[in-house]
Amino acid sequence: MIAFSRNDNSLLSRWWWTVDRWMLILIVILIVLGLWLALTASPAVAERLGLDSMHFVKKQGLFLGLSLISIITISMMSGNFVRRLAVIGLPITLVLMALTLWIGPEIKGATRWLQIGSFTLQPSEFLKPFFIVTTAWILSADLRGEKIPAKQVAGGLFLLVVFMLILQPDFGQTILVSTVWIAQMALAGLPLTWLGVAGGMGLLGIGIGYATLPHVASRIDRFINPASGDTYQVDKAMEAFGSGGLFGKGPGEGAVKLGLPDAHTDYIFAVVGEEFGSVAGVMLLLLFAGIVIRGLAHLMHEENPFRMLAAAGLIMQFGIQTLINIGVNLALLPSKGMTLPFISYGGSSMLALAIGMGMVLALTRRNRFITPWSDPLGWKAAE
Template sequence: MMHFARNDTSILGNWWWTVDRWLLGAVVLLGALGLLLTTTASPPVAERINVDSFHFVKKQAFMLAPALFTIIGVSLLNLKQIRRLALVVFVGALVLMVAAILFGTEIKGATRWISLGGLTIQPSEFAKPAFAVLAGWILAARRMGEDVPGYAISAALCVLVVGLLALQPDIGQAFVVCSIWFTQLFIAGLSMSFVIFAVLGGLAALVAAYYIFPHVATRIDRFLDPQAHDSYQIDKAMEAFQSGGIMGRGPGEGIVKQSLPDGHADFIFAVAGEEFGLFACMFIVAIFVFVVVRGLSRLLQDNDMFVVLAATGLIVQFALQALVNMASTLSLIPTKGMTLPFISYGGSSLLALALGMGMLLALTRRRPEIASWRD
């Protein structure tokens, strides 16, 4: 366990006494729970594809070390370095998103992944936290009186990312990006007329997505009328929750998980419900709520507009991703293939979330004095 004296002026010593250790601890706890749930949820999936029973467990454990290194390494950076990192990651992610659309492997009708050096990467996962920081930077410059067309530039970046996501297609991620941008605009000082226009525009976009993208229409129709459409996945997920009850069947004792598609990934929350029960699920939800509330509470004490906007965008991304995953698993909204942060299996998602959480920890670190957003 790390321990540093309060008068330790080293890089790590200064980091230890300025970073939000409670927030860091909650994220580490989520990662540990993710490995535990992957261990119990993934063997049936591995057996169905004829690989070693602990194939996914080993890969997830292997990715946890670089994820933790990323969180700590990025959280050591100052505000200027965070902006530079976000710019580099954003440009790189956009290039890889284009490459994925043109040359990527199609999986379940979508081209969201690209293979690099034997690793399969989903570039859009990295675009989200980078966009949150860049949009916050640009809007903060506009808000602080700089001669920068912040609204126009941030809107152009949002349209660019959303356009590439629509081509993959990945409407769920596009919704998250739009939500990040809209929240930041709202905090930066939107007029009420623009708020109404944005809400109406979002509803119009949802209707358009229903008619343009068949998979969106299928998921919405299945949600509205489960009896008339194939709802095998969500039926199995609900059966898993019912099987687990309040206390769960016990680790490794799940029965429904044997036939639950993507039980190690998109539907891992259902496996948690079956094997560990209602209380365990409530505990997981409580951790996510703690991370969100803790992050927002740190911002209440910060007057730096860039920090407030960028960190809020990162929190919105984290919260929405968790909310969409759990709500779709519980059949509260149409199903959407979105991972549960730090818990679902997935290397790209884990590293991208680690990047975003490292940025959030860097932005919310205690600073001796309020720094200018330019520093």
């Protein structure tokens, strides 16, 4: 345990006494589990692809290290600094998303990535935290009584983001972003009538996607009627849970991962179920729930509208993404390529989640120290 005196005014000491250490510990536990599970889930996939058996483990370790550095660095920032980071980052990610349509490789019918050396960047992952915080900043102006059309501006920005996501296309991220945006609008006081209209438009969008995009229709059809198409991955995942039982077959002893194409990414929770059992799966789910509950508890008495809307949106994104991934693994939701936060392999997803959770830690700090000396990270500043 790090020991700092409360009278110590150093940057690290002030950070240590103001950050939510329990939430930080839970996030670090997830990061460590992610590396551990990479050791058991990814070698079989790497060997099947003709790569070194530790290929994904090494890259996962690098991403996790960068993620931990990002979380700690961003958690030291003030709310003002977090807002500036999001406002600058959002247009950059939108430009990068536009570039994917021109120069991005097409993978499984989608153009969501940019190849930068040996690293494949997915800009839409970074879009999520930047969009959520920017939307919170816009809506908070309305809650502070400023005379600007905040909800209209937030709505226009939302339509732009959804348009860019659909062009890729990425309906999973579209649904995630839309759900968080509607929740933020509700917290900002949007009338129930308009929330109903927004929800109806979302359902209409799903219907249009089903009618116009064959891969969307195929996934929904296979979910409703498994006999209508290929359900190999879902079937293998359910086989893994059945094989693992309550306590699992033991680390590295799982057999289903040998034939599961996305065992190290979208279906890593199935590997957990087979090798560590349903009890471990529930414990992992409780770990995610603990982070969400801890984050939301901070907002019960939050008086600053920006902090409340931004942190609530980021926590909801983290929780909903977790539920979508686990729901797909358990055949409770249609198949969708969405990672399990800090557990699944994926550099863009992991670094983007690190940015988001670093922002949550920054926005939920309490009892900030105010000192008269230079304050480069904005500790003295308020929104």
